[in-house]
Amino acid sequence: MHRAMVFQSLFLLPLLLLFSLTTATAKRLHTIPRLSPIGPRVWLDHPDQILGESVREDFETFFYNQTLDHFNYRPESYDTFLQRYLINSKYWGGANASAPILVYLGAEAPIDGDLDAVGFLVDTAVEFNSLLVYVEHRYYGKSIPFGSREEALKNASTLGYFNSAQAIADYAAIIIHIKKTLQAKDSPVIVIGGSYGGMLASWFRLKYPHIALGALASSAPVLYFDDITPQYGYYALVSKDFRGASETCYQTIRESWEEIDEVASKPDGLSILSKKFKTCNPLTDASELKNHLDSMYANAAQYNKPPTYPVNKVCGGIDGCGFGDDLLGRVFGGLVAYKGNRSCYVNEPTNQSETSVGWRWQTCSEMVMPIGYGNDSMFPPDPFDLKAYIEDCKSLYDVTPRFHWVTTYYGGHSIRLILQRFASNIIFSNGLRDPYSSGGVLENISDTVVAVKTVNGSHCLDILFAKETDPEWLVAQRKTEIKIIKEWINKYYADLSRF
Structure with missing residues (x-):
């Protein structure tokens, strides 16, 4: 697709060969916007966004000898790899008191970034007297099967063990191991996750209710599968966020795509665009620039915290006309406002990150979220094309995406009807400015499967470290979540005493 979200890039040299061989394909891939509680590195560079580094010293790192394949009994299924998890026992009331265990389920990134940013567990540890556990997702960070990342990500045969079902089975095995080691048989477990990790948390509670008492699923778009949610929801909300910030900003962005194409069609058009946007390398196609801007707008809206x-930063740059009153000058102003003053912008010479490569596989196998661009957005219409998506994934991995598998394995259709009597103790939290909230659970399903939402919230805001500058509505959201979890735990203790 000509406006496909570009891969985020940091490192992972061994995989450059794979992607250099598929350059033509990669340009038209319709990639699914990254699911992460943290957001782009550009905003993590702000000190007020990284609050967890000082608490790392309270965590001790462990490695569990994890089973490669939980669901088969072939000889190779019994292979193992070392999976990383970290424990903070500073605030724990102890096994004798059956004090709670809060477990953060890592997602599509090394666990290190979550330790530095996801602070809900640490912030509430004293209140819950809880043991804190952070578990890294298989195939990310230091939790790599097959001895090396290069080997693990080599082809579909080794990648075949890389999926959500295996991941939550990993978490189950590690939680059981921790409770056994600490002789904490009766300590209730609450699993917590954000974004894709939020999906894992809710699915873990459904699949392993004997292990987790409850789940906090932050910004988990569990309904953005199998056409349950209209495909245009994500980018419609991105556009709504920008329009809410500034009508002139919204209109400028909406008109800019045609202007970029018009300039690019001139004999020296790409050179003009390269100079206008101070690209790091000369543009070879207008899609490079459009992909970059598309990604910027989506990230700004998703993490509008x-x-x-x-979003206000970008629109301030666009409306401020600091780089000229012409249309593209205003768009460049938004780019500078978002990224700050740099020597160059767009197509920086970087390598693929393990998250980019890993998420590409996950969305080409089971995490197929049909996200397209409709007529009600500031982007040119571009519907999700499943046929083209399948062709792209097959060209990369020789694997056909399983479009219906998530709803087959975890459910999702008629969720209110099904879960009101089947499920319990799940909080689905969402901020309604988050584009992914369009695929979230926004209304209570039952007394114990509840939706906690904020009108002004963004992606996973509630599980990040609390700050003195947090608005009252965010403070209230967290208090509501804590109150609900306390009720689950108190009822559990009452049942424990009776049984």
């Missing part, structure tokens, strides 16, 4: 509010 206080106190920086990236």
Whole structure:
């Protein structure tokens, strides 16, 4: 697709060969916007966004000898790899008191970034007297099967063990191991996750209710599968966020795509665009620039958190006309406002990150979220094309995406009807400015499967470290979640005493 979200890039040299062989394909891949509680590195560079580094010293790192394949009994299924998890026992009331265990389920990134940013567990540890556990997702960070990342990500045969079902089975095995080691048989477990990790948390509670008492699933778009949610929801909300910030900004962005194409069609058009946007390398196609801007707008909306509010930053740069009153000059102003003053912008010479490569595989196998661009957005219409998506994935991995598998294995259709009597103790939290909230659970399903939402919230804001500058509505959201979890735990203790 000509406006496909570009891969984020950091490192992972061994995989450059794979992607250099598929350059033509990669340009038209319709990639699914990254699911992460943290957001782009550009905003993590702000000190007020990284609050967890000082608490790392309270965590001790362990490695569990994890089973490669939980669901088969072939000889190779019994292979193992070392899976990383970290424990903070500073605040724990102990096994004798059956004090709670809060477990953060890592997602599509090394666990290190979550330790530095996801602070809900640490912030509430004293209140819950809880043991804190952070578990890294298989195939990310230091939790790599097959001895090396290069070998693990080599082809579909080794990648075949890389899926959500295996991941939550990993978490189950590690939680059981921790409870046994600490002789904490009766300590209730609450699993917590954000974004893709939020999906894992909710699915873990459904699949392993004997292990987790409850789940906090933050910004988990569990309904963005199998056409349950209209495909245009994500980018419609991105556009709504920008329009809410500034009508002139919204209109400028909406008109800019045609202007970029018009300039690019001139004999020296790409050179003009390269100079206008101070690209790091000369543009070879207008799609490079459009992909970059598309990604920027989506990230700004998804992670539109206080106190920086990236959408307002971008629109301030666009409306400020600091780089000329012409259309593209205003768009460049938004780019500078978002990224700050740099020597160059767009197509930086970087390598593929393990998250980019890993998420590409996950979305080409089971995490197929049909996200397209409709007529009600500031982007040119571009519907999700499943046939083209399948062809792209087959060209990369020789694997056909399983479009219906998530709803087959975890459910999702008629969720209110099904879960109101089957499920319990799940909090689905969402901020309604988050584009992924369009695929979230926004209304209570039952007394114990509840939706906690905020009108002004963004992606996973509630599980990040609390700050003095947090608005009252965010403070209230967290208090509501804590109150609900306390009720689950108190009822559990009452049942424990009776049985």
